[in-house]
């Protein structure tokens with residue numbers, strides 16, 4: 648009998664491999680065929696990483712950060728039957744404005760993809776006189792309408808919740824600066840219509856432990872569970888040799904998600920494999936999405952690796968929640984409502 652419940656649509660074809668014998672130190676284990684997307688995945692694109700996927704009809708769809716050969720990041724659409732092998736559309740996603748006119752961001756990176764009610768939202772980081780958040784919506788993955796930018800610059804790592812709370816859309820973000828931000832906490836904002844955002848609250852601070860001591864940022868869209876919202880996020884530390892990005896786990900209160908109930912003091916995944924340690928930016932594991940199945944409790948985490956590849960890791964809901972709870976350490980900044 649599972650201990651905890653996941654509230655999400657059934658997904659029996661979630662990609663999966665059982666835990667390898669002797670696996671220790673984390674409730675997540677890696678897919679043996681990682682990385683699932685290699686270099687030069689399509690003409691004009693040198694690397695795909697930090698990307699998000701979802702089930703759609705009888706297959707899977709994804710929004711992929713593609714670094715073009717001119718160095719500018721953009722978002723590409725991909726399709727898959729098994730969520731492991733991907734076919735990419737050769738052209739960038741053709742965003743339009745609300746009148747249907749082409750409206751392409753100058754650059755776009757780290758997309759997330761979240762379905763709320765009957766609409767799919769793509770959320771990414773783009774230029775808005777500095778790094779800020781962009782949003783588009785689609786219902787058919789053919790027409791992509793950009794809506795208002797939710798926040799002022801500078802901001803990154805926006806993650807939409809898969810359902811409304813208090814009757815409002817909920818979006819986490821990480822206010823930052825214009826460079827490789829050496830600080831950062833996760834905040835949450837509410838909106839009745841995806842246009843006007845307010846009721847800003849602080850969710851959690853950097854710094855409970857060394858691996859996330861510099862900055863943190865939202866990762867995958869949170870998963871609704873009987874214990875609260877399960878959040879995979881990234882935590883960054885600074886070493887004498889640069890930043891290291893690990894994957895962390897926390898559980899947020901279901902009705903007041905600015906309150907952190909549990910926060911794992913240990914990382915759930917940290918760069919250890921060649922494709923995570925070696926690449927355009929070494930030592931990066933950067934979660935952007937999960938696929939998950941409530942019946943089996945299986946969760947597949949999609950993460951960018953070394954700003955060069957996409958990796959896949961697996962875990963069971965019960966084991967992940969127990970690990971987070973057993974190793975939880977929270978501060979006042981985490982557990983309070985986050986309004987000052």
Ligand code: BMA
Nearest residue numbers: 697756757827928931933954
């Ligand atoms: C962050 C973002 C991510 C990237 C990471 C490591 O600031 O730009 O896209 O994966 O740095 O380079």
